[in-house]
Amino acid sequence: MCVILTGCNVGMTPSGGSDAQVRAGMDALPLDQQAKIIMMSPAPMEHKMKQIQDAYAKAGKPVPPEYQSGGASPPGSGAPAHG
Secondary structure (H helix, E strand, C coil), X not given: CXXXXXXXXXXXXXXXXXXXXXXXXXXXXXXXXXXXXXXCCCCCHHHHHHHHHHHHHHHCCCCCHHHCCCCCCCCCCCCCCCC
């Protein structure tokens, strides 16, 4: 009889923070940096734009034109620049 045991070493937990720690760190960044980080995510464009717009609304600041729906292509969107 052969027995194979697998497990993980509790001391080898992945680095990084909890969801709350990550959110707190993100909220501490300036809005333009938050927007850049959100744009680098693999999420669908509509979701990224909504997150950015929500962040600006929460801060009570106007959303820059590049992050308004129907505006120019957002930075990092992969869309060709116009002009």
